[in-house]
Structure formats: structure tokens, C-alpha cells
Amino acid sequence: MGVNPPAHPTGPARPARPARPARSARSARSVAVLAVDAGNSKTDAALIAADGTVLGTGRSGGFQPQRTGVEAAVDVLAQAVAAAAEAAALPLPGPGTPCADQVSACLANADLPVEEQQLADAIGARGWGAATRVFNxxxxxxxxxxxxxxxxxxxxVVCGAGINCVGMLPDGRTARFPALGQISGDWGGGVGLAAEALWWAARAEDGRGGPTELAAALPGHFGLASMAELIEALHLGALAQRRTHELVPVLFAVASAGDPVASAIVERQADEVVALASVALARLDLLDEEAPVLLGGGVLTAGHQQLDELIAAGLARRAPRARVSVVAAPPVLGAGLLGLDALGALPEAHGKLRAHFG
Structure with missing residues (x-):
């Protein structure tokens, strides 16, 4: 997959308009951007003035259109938007009463351009802003x-429940991956790491695989005596499948203690991060440039020393001029900055928004 052409606003192609004074309190507290960041587990929304002032924020549940359907998923976004409007003491937005000039929504599960367009159309129909842009x-x-x-x-590169990577050039061209799991060549993330650890631990206990401390550590985390008990509990529903994400820190702890099997899993995760980043850099002709490589998501922001060192070493070999750093700022900041970018906001507005989110 090559470099994608410059990104354009999704949804109706309408130019950004100046703030309109007709709405109550708008002249004093005009909203330039409605920023939305929606992940699998939570959604954050922020109403942002043209000078970067955050007027109100709101939070709601996870965004999973593939499981709930698009309209039900957008209903979850609406809850966060309504909470932000209430915090800003502004009327609830809707058709005929948009709350912002630009809706900038960065959404999990918007993995393909066609999905971004579908979601942009659904969000645009809610009437929250004069223009709508949707990004992964x-x-x-x-x-x-x-x-x-x-x-x-x-x-x-984001490594949370799953794994994904994007790149961007100043002219708007991007590099990206489908990030649809095994069918699109992906490996790792919290869900994948937990599954891999369980696979090796199960085989270690029943003799199909080599020994690993994971066979004791994984069931021990849940107060169980064996992998057989853990497998039964997960299969019969006594232990919810969603709780397997708790095993990711256990995997890293066992790896850091020197277990060869756990260490090999961590090494493979590092290799995947390095491969994604270096391929994206190559697609954008940035391998020979001093370009930032930014790491986000729960797995990459948790400070796992072994993983961090392996990623740094791998990038030093494949992309020696890359500048690696971890992004600790909340993603809704990025959604807000993308919205300010679209409106041509002054650098001071970007700085004020960054200062708010720390």
C-alpha cells in the first residue's frame, strides 16, 4: 500500500464559516471546534474556541460501530457531546443549531477511508457542526x-487493544495500514499479547510446548491453580473474556524476569512496532530525514523497559534518524489540533489548547 493522497474533509465539502452571533452566548463564547476522540472503551469530547480556550468537556462510553451499528455508536458520541455542551453552558447541538464551525472526530474502528466517510455522513447528519472531518x-x-x-x-504507532500506524506529510499526504487484525497482517496489541501468552502457557502445561513461567503466572493472577482451571473459567464464562487484558502486565513482568518464552513474545511485539514505523517512514520518504516517531496506546505508554529498549534498538537499525518519543497527552488534544489546523488557527491557539491538556 502506497502513500495516500492528501486528506480532505469527509462529509459535505463546505468551507469553514465565521462564527455566527445568532445563538445564545455565541458572540462571547464562540465554538470553533468540537473535538471528539472515541476509543473502544471511552469517548472524550471538547468544545474549543478559536483562540484555543476549552469551553467544556464531556465523556461517555466506548465507540464500537462494528458491534452496535453506526447509529448506536454515534449515539454514544452524542452523550459526550451533550456533556461537553452542558459543561460549557451552551445549548444542546442538533440540526439547525450546530455548536461548532468544525467537527473533528478521531475514531477507533474507522480503519478504512470508506468507514471514515460513512461515519462522517452519520455524524454530519446530527448537525453538530458546519463541517465534519473524521479520522482514524x-x-x-x-x-x-x-x-x-x-x-x-x-x-x-498506537498499541492499545490492537495495533495501528499512520504517517503524515505537511502537504496532507498520509501513509496508513488497514489495521483489521490478522486478515490485514497485524499482530499484537493488548488483545493479541494476552492471547499469545495464553497459547504458550496452555501448551507448556499440557506438554505440547516448552516450559514457561507463564503457565503459573497467568492463572495465578486470577487466584487459580493451573492453566486448566483458567481455560475452563474462560470457556464457561466464569471469568469474562474481557478480563484477559489484565494478563498483559503479567506477561511483561514474566519477560523482565528472564523467561525465554515471554521474552520472545515481547521481542515480537517490538519487531512489529519497528516494522510499522519504518515502513510508514519509507512510504513517506522520511527514512533519511529527522522525523518523529510517536508511540501511544496503553501498551506503549506503560513504561515496559524491555519493550522500550527493543523498539529503540530496532528503530536505530532501520530508521537511525527517527526521533522516538511517547505521547502521554490525551488523544482528544490531537482531535482538537486537527480541527484548529482545518480552520487555519494561529499558533497561539494551538499552544493554549496544549496547555489546557498538559
């Missing part, structure tokens, strides 16, 4: 991690 949520990490001033340029 990895773009929020990329934009949030780029330094203030200057056009966006760099690559971001």
Missing part, C-alpha cells in the same frame, strides 16, 4: 505528539 484515532496520537508550530510531519 491513530491520527489523534500523531497530531497530539507533534511539537507546536510548523506543519504536521511524522509517524505514530
Amino acid at each position: 484515532d491513530t491520527f489523534a496520537i500523531l497530531r497530539a505528539g507533534l511539537s507546536a508550530g510548523g506543519p504536521p510531519l511524522g509517524v505514530a
